[in-house]
Amino acid sequence: MLQQLRELEQSALEELEAVSDVKELELWRVRYLGKKSQLTTALRGLAALPVEARKTAGARANRLKAELEAALRQKELVLRESQLTVSAGAGYFDVSLPGRPYPVGHLHPIIQTVYEVCDIFATLGFQVVEGPEVEWDYYNFEALNIPEEHPARDSMSTSWVDLKAEGGVRPMLLRTHTTSLTARMIESRKPPIRLVEPGKVYRYEASDATHVPMFHQIDGIAIDIGITMADLKGTLYEFARRFFGEERGVRFRCDYFP
Structure with a gap:
C-alpha cells in the first residue's frame, strides 16, 4: 500500500x-x-x-x-x-498608430421622413421654421380661435406644466399641435407667408397600438393675395406626387380633426 x-x-x-x-x-x-x-x-x-x-x-x-x-x-x-500576465500583454497598444474612427450612425426613419417632407416643401417655395414645444395657452388655443369653452378643446388631452414667474406660477402646456407656431408666425410676420412647421407634439393619453403621448406633426400655411382652394389642392397634389411617386393616385376627402 x-x-x-x-x-x-x-x-x-x-x-x-x-x-x-x-x-x-x-x-x-x-x-x-x-x-x-x-x-x-x-x-x-x-x-x-x-x-x-x-x-x-x-x-x-x-x-x-x-x-x-x-x-x-x-x-x-x-x-x-x-x-493575468498574458491579458496585460494582449492589451498593449502602440500609441503612434492612427486611431480607429467611430462608426457613423443613421438618422431615425421619422427624422428622415421629416427632412424629406421639408425638402419637398422648400422646393415649392415654403420656409421651414421651428418653435417652442412648451407653449402658452394663448398660442396653442386662443389665437387659433379655440377659446376655453370651445368644444374642440374637450377632445385635446393636454399636458400642463407650471412656470415659476414673478407674482406666482403661470400655467403652460406641451403643445398639442405645431399650429401654435403658425399663430406666432402670423403675429410676427406680414404677408406673403409660406411656411412649414415640423416638430414634436404631445397628447395626454394612454399608449396603445395607435396612440402615443408624443408624436411628430408638420403644419403648413400660405397667406397671400389671390390664393384659392386650387392653390391648396395643387400644393398637396404636387407634394403627394413627389413623396409617394408620380404614378400614385390621389383622392381628396373631407375629414374632421379637432
Missing part, C-alpha cells in the same frame, strides 16, 4: 507540473482528488489491512491528500497569475 501511495504521489506531481491551463487543472483534480480517484479508492481499501498497517497507510494517505490539495491550490494561483 505504501509503495502504491509513493507511486501515486510521483505521478500526480509530475502531471501537475505539466498542466498549462485551468481546464487541464480541473481534469487533474478529478483524476487524483475526485470521488473515483485512485487516492479515494486507496482510502476505502484501508479497512482490509491489518490494524498496524492500516494506521501507517491511513496516515500516509491522509498526508498525501493534504499535499496534493495544497499543490492544487498553488498551481491554481500560478495559472491565474500567468493568465
Whole structure:
C-alpha cells in the first residue's frame, strides 16, 4: 500500500507540473482528488489491512491528500497569475498608430421622413421654421380661435406644466399641435407667408397600438393675395406626387380633426 501511495504521489506531481491551463487543472483534480480517484479508492481499501498497517497507510494517505490539495491550490494561483500576465500583454497598444474612427450612425426613419417632407416643401417655395414645444395657452388655443369653452378643446388631452414667474406660477402646456407656431408666425410676420412647421407634439393619453403621448406633426400655411382652394389642392397634389411617386393616385376627402 505504501509503495502504491509513493507511486501515486510521483505521478500526480509530475502531471501537475505539466498542466498549462485551468481546464487541464480541473481534469487533474478529478483524476487524483475526485470521488473515483485512485487516492479515494486507496482510502476505502484501508479497512482490509491489518490494524498496524492500516494506521501507517491511513496516515500516509491522509498526508498525501493534504499535499496534493495544497499543490492544487498553488498551481491554481500560478495559472491565474500567468493568465493575468498574458491579458496585460494582449492589451498593449502602440500609441503612434492612427486611431480607429467611430462608426457613423443613421438618422431615425421619422427624422428622415421629416427632412424629406421639408425638402419637398422648400422646393415649392415654403420656409421651414421651428418653435417652442412648451407653449402658452394663448398660442396653442386662443389665437387659433379655440377659446376655453370651445368644444374642440374637450377632445385635446393636454399636458400642463407650471412656470415659476414673478407674482406666482403661470400655467403652460406641451403643445398639442405645431399650429401654435403658425399663430406666432402670423403675429410676427406680414404677408406673403409660406411656411412649414415640423416638430414634436404631445397628447395626454394612454399608449396603445395607435396612440402615443408624443408624436411628430408638420403644419403648413400660405397667406397671400389671390390664393384659392386650387392653390391648396395643387400644393398637396404636387407634394403627394413627389413623396409617394408620380404614378400614385390621389383622392381628396373631407375629414374632421379637432
